Amino acid sequence: MAEGEEQFDEYNGYTIRVLAVPEYSPHPPNIPFGYTGYIARPMADVRYGSSQRVSFVHPVADLLTAEAAEQAGFAEGKSIIDGTHPEGINTNGL
Structure with a gap:
C-alpha cells in the first residue's frame, strides 16, 4: 500500500475507501x-453531498x-457495514 x-x-456490496493521514506533513520517518x-x-456519485456515503474518521494519530x-x-468500515460499530454508525439509507 502506497503512503x-x-x-x-x-x-458485502459496498466500497470502502480509506486514506492514512500522518500526524505531520511533510513528515520524517516514524x-x-x-x-x-x-x-x-x-x-x-459521492462528489456532491453526503447522502450517498457514510464517512468515518480516526483523527488521533496513534x-x-x-x-x-x-x-x-x-x-472500522466493515464494522459499519456489518452493523456492529460501537457508536452505532451504519449504512441504513445507502
Missing part, C-alpha cells in the same frame, strides 16, 4: 498515523504506520 494514496476495498474514510455503493492505519480503517 498518501487512497485505498479501496469491496465488502511519525504516527490516523485515517479518514467512507463507505458507498460501488457506482454512487497508529505506527500507514499500513496499520489503512487496516484499522478497513476494519
Whole structure:
C-alpha cells in the first residue's frame, strides 16, 4: 500500500475507501498515523453531498504506520457495514 494514496476495498456490496493521514506533513520517518474514510455503493456519485456515503474518521494519530492505519480503517468500515460499530454508525439509507 502506497503512503498518501487512497485505498479501496469491496465488502458485502459496498466500497470502502480509506486514506492514512500522518500526524505531520511533510513528515520524517516514524511519525504516527490516523485515517479518514467512507463507505458507498460501488457506482454512487459521492462528489456532491453526503447522502450517498457514510464517512468515518480516526483523527488521533496513534497508529505506527500507514499500513496499520489503512487496516484499522478497513476494519472500522466493515464494522459499519456489518452493523456492529460501537457508536452505532451504519449504512441504513445507502
